[in-house]
Amino acid sequence: MADYVTVEGARVGVLMGSASDWPVMEKTSATLEKLGIVHECNVISAHRAPRRLEAYCSTAEDRGLQVLICAAGGAAHLAGVAAALTHLPILGCPMKAWSTEGLDSLLSMAQMPKGIPVGTLAVGGAGAINAAILATQIIALSDSDVRDRLLAYRSNQSAATFELPGAPGHPSK
Numbered sequence: 575m576a577d578y579v580t581v582e583g584a585r586v587g588v589l590m591g592s593a594s595d596w597p598v599m600e601k602t603s604a605t606l607e608k609l610g611i612v613h614e615c616n617v618i619s620a621h622r623a624p625r626r627l628e629a630y631c632s633t634a635e636d637r638g639l640q641v642l643i644c645a646a647g648g649a650a651h652l653a654g655v656a657a658a659l660t661h662l663p664i665l666g667c668p669m670k671a672w673s674t675e676g677l678d679s680l681l682s683m684a685q686m687p688k689g690i691p692v693g694t695l696a697v698g699g700a701g702a703i704n705a706a707i708l709a710t711q712i713i714a715l716s717d718s719d720v721r722d723r724l725l726a727y728r729s730n731q732s733a734a735t736f737e738l739p740g741a742p743g744h745p746s747k
């Protein structure tokens with residue numbers, strides 16, 4: 575049995591370097607859920623489980639995955655190593671780890687040498703949510719149902735931005 579979890583029909587694989595990343599990365603999962611994107615979540619550290627990462631990435635396309643989202647903190651190699659192991663698009667989510675407020679992770683992901691790109695998002699929760707939306711945007715290019723759900727999500731977000739319950743002239747909730 576593979577030592578990672580697979581989900582039938584998953585189009586996005588969410589990977590993280592440690593279970594300690596999950597409190598942030600559950601926002602990715604929740605956003606994918608809202609957008610109706612079947613996905614799977616696994617802890618596979620580039621440092622602590624490199625062979626497992628290779629097995630996961632080298633089978634990802636054949637299993638139907640279209641995008642991988644990789645979260646890691648510190649010397650955050652997970653996204654870069656995943657990008658080396660598969661040509662699927664890799665979105666990197668830098669985590670705040672034990673120092674430098676996540677700047678170490680951000681630079682580790684964003685400063686990939688030419689040839690093997692990682693699309694790097696913002697540090698922390700905003701990046702975790704945006705990675706889910708960006709993955710959906712990639713999938714929406716070739717799936718009109720996903721495109722419809724993406725447009726509905728954006729439209730709801732736009733409407734919600736207008737609301738200021740309790741402020742003068744605004745309806746209270």
Ligand code: RP5
Nearest residue numbers: 591592594646647648669671
């Ligand atoms: C990285 O080191 C993980 O992605 C996590 O952000 C950070 C700390 O991991 P733990 O020591 O909490 O497992 O590999």
